[in-house]
Amino acid sequence: KNQVEQSPQSLIILEGKNCTLQCNYTVSPFSNLRWYKQDTGRGPVSLTIMTFSENTKSNGRYTATLDADTKQSSLHITASQLSDSASYICVVSSYNAGNMLTFGGGTRLMVKP
């Protein structure tokens, strides 16, 4: 069964600090991995998308890494801002079943002043 596990479930950091969120997956066959940011009550917004051959991808202060051998990904947030407070969801796509998505449970990040 395809699964995506994220850790930690929740995280509180001070404004200006860095943090790293983790994602482990057992989706097969792997197509791509995305990180989404979701504000409460809003739809997810894509931060990065990586295929099998990509190890690192950045989007401003967000940097995602992918290790396809160990089936792990991380999202690093640099110099956090209050607006970074949100849920961060790791989503893995499989070539099977029309590239359907398997969602992780998300990490709820709170940035405090």
Place this chain on the structure above:
Amino acid sequence: DTEVTQTPKHLVMGMTNKKSLKCEQHMGHRAMYWYKQKAKKPPELMFVYSYEKLSINESVPSRFSPECPNSSLLNLHLHALQPEDSALYLCASSQSLAGDYNEQFFGPGTRLTVL
């Protein structure tokens, strides 16, 4: 236009009401999706349309009825819902169901409350 729009933003309905959720995109995408999301949980896939044909129905109760009148529009008709159906309903679209960069773009969601 790289946006998926959803209306209404909020909806409160009784268990005997009939209502509809609407979703629209003008990116030329040919795959559209409905998801249901409960608080603090990831989105759960409900339906997938590909080229205006229902491709996937994730065993959703018949009180939810999807409709894709054209390639830009996706509706979700609601009838005789239960209070446990209260959730955030998300619409998404993608270029197609295939491809490495088959990124799904999500709408802002409709917050549904069933009384």
